[in-house]
Amino acid sequence: MTTSSNPLSWVTSANGHSDFPLQNLPLGIFSHSGLSKRGGVAIGEMIFDLRAALDVGFFNGAARDAAEAASRDQLNDFFALGAPARQALRNELLHLLDENSPQLSRLRPLADTVLHPMSECQMHVPARIGDYTDFYVGIHHALNVGKLFRPDNPLLPNYKYVPIGYHGRASTICISDTPVKRPNGQTLAPGATVPEFGPSKRLDYELEMGVWIGPGNAIGEAIAIGEAAEHIAGFCLLNDWSARDLQAWEYQPLGPFLSKSFATSISAWVVTAEALAPFRIAQPARPEGDPQPLAYLFDAADQQGGALDIELEVLLLTEQMKAQGIAPHRLALSNTQNMYWTVAQMVAHHTVNGCKLQPGDLFGTGTLSGPLAGQFGSLLEISEGGKQALTLPSGESRRFLEDGDEVIFRARCHRQGYASIGFGECRGTLLGA
Ligand code: MN
Numbered sequence: 090m091t092t093s094s095n096p097l098s099w100v101t102s103a104n105g106h107s108d109f110p111l112q113n114l115p116l117g118i119f120s121h122s123g124l125s126k127r128g129g130v131a132i133g134e135m136i137f138d139l140r141a142a143l144d145v146g147f148f149n150g151a152a153r154d155a156a157e158a159a160s161r162d163q164l165n166d167f168f169a170l171g172a173p174a175r176q177a178l179r180n181e182l183l184h185l186l187d188e189n190s191p192q193l194s195r196l197r198p199l200a201d202t203v204l205h206p207m208s209e210c211q212m213h214v215p216a217r218i219g220d221y222t223d224f225y226v227g228i229h230h231a232l233n234v235g236k237l238f239r240p241d242n243p244l245l246p247n248y249k250y251v252p253i254g255y256h257g258r259a260s261t262i263c264i265s266d267t268p269v270k271r272p273n274g275q276t277l278a279p280g281a282t283v284p285e286f287g288p289s290k291r292l293d294y295e296l297e298m299g300v301w302i303g304p305g306n307a308i309g310e311a312i313a314i315g316e317a318a319e320h321i322a323g324f325c326l327l328n329d330w331s332a333r334d335l336q337a338w339e340y341q342p343l344g345p346f347l348s349k350s351f352a353t354s355i356s357a358w359v360v361t362a363e364a365l366a367p368f369r370i371a372q373p374a375r376p377e378g379d380p381q382p383l384a385y386l387f388d389a390a391d392q393q394g395g396a397l398d399i400e401l402e403v404l405l406l407t408e409q410m411k412a413q414g415i416a417p418h419r420l421a422l423s424n425t426q427n428m429y430w431t432v433a434q435m436v437a438h439h440t441v442n443g444c445k446l447q448p449g450d451l452f453g454t455g456t457l458s459g460p461l462a463g464q465f466g467s468l469l470e471i472s473e474g475g476k477q478a479l480t481l482p483s484g485e486s487r488r489f490l491e492d493g494d495e496v497i498f499r500a501r502c503h504r505q506g507y508a509s510i511g512f513g514e515c516r517g518t519l520l521g522a
Pocket of ligand 1 (some may be wrong): 224281295297329453455477
């Protein structure tokens with residue numbers, strides 16, 4: 090058995106950091122007092138300022154071009170450069186931030202210029218998101234929700250052939266920590282024949298991964314499944330806030346609309362495809378009797394290593410829990426292995442009709458629930474459609490979210506012999522309508 094070596098960083102807070110050790114190096118857009126909005130890299134409790142590092146002469150060649158693109162006030166230009174540029178920048182950063190860096194004598198006196206404490210920085214949505222698509226590839230969520238409505242036949246006949254998705258709203262994607270306002274809308278009360286108008290009474294979250302698109306494609310030209318990985322820049326956490334009562338009334342025949350478009354929260358850091366490479370696994374085999382994917386959705390290499398092993402966690406913190414000093418309460422622990430379709434299959438399917446993807450487009454995977462209690466990625470599933478209340482450590486109960494509730498997502502990758510990496514949090518507090 091081979092084990093990789095796990096070098097340490099001279100940025101000491103990175104060593105053993107649960108999210109941002111040297112092996113992660115995710116990118117994000119931040120601002121800091123007196124500095125314009127710009128690209129940076131998370132390292133421990135610090136942000137490495139790419140603009141500042143360029144200005145004092147670090148980076149050469151391809152890494153310099155990549156750092157220039159990533160230092161702007163959005164990551165679209167960097168995403169457009171694709172994997173070779175990401176790898177060049179990553180290799181240079183691994184070299185610069187290593188505790189044995191030959192550049193250390195040059196770097197140390199400049200530490201205050203090129204590093205800012207994360208706690209003093211404000212994070213921003215990392216790209217201008219042209220389009221946002223939300224998929225539905227979490228098969229256990231599809232089954233759990235389907236069972237509520239169709240106990241004998243929970244999955245619709247298309248599910249195992251089509252990576253189901255709908256076009257979401259890019260303009261209301263907000264960065265972690267942005268408060269979310271409870272939406273108003275139309276709902277049909279049980280037994281009623283005409284709708285009423287008012288604040289949603291069944292406000293929910295959805296535990297999803299976000300996928301950042303790198304280089305795009307021309308309109309009319311599909312991305313082949315074997316090339317799809319080249320179009321994926323990185324990943325984040327995504328909360329697809331959902332007003333279940335609005336959704337139930339509005340969704341037929343065209344799918345979710347106002348029940349989803351009021352807000353979508355994402356975590357700030359883009360964890361690159363390269364950082365996730367050690368956590369790639371085979372796509373779980375389809376159960377006996379399931380159809381094989383159609384040819385345009387099948388690629389042997391993608392089946393072999395196109396899935397991800399990322400542990401996902403949902404926590405809830407109510408206002409009362411905060412006041413009583415009670416820690417956030419875990420509602421679910423799940424994993425990206427619950428995806429019925431790989432991210433490459435999503436890209437191939439999205440473009441097979443000639444639809445154009447652009448750098449900085451964002452996908453949501455769909456809610457990533459597991460099959461068992463304790464693994465459900467939404468309150469709709471935990472409460473069985475609002476029937477069962479859950480009890481919190483404060484003694485409070487919940488079927489859906491109350492005003493003041495804060496929802497927290499975390500994600501972490503572990504593998505024997507490799508440094509664990511994480512995503513940082515995706516948080517949002519619900520405000521009254
Ligand atoms: Mn969703």
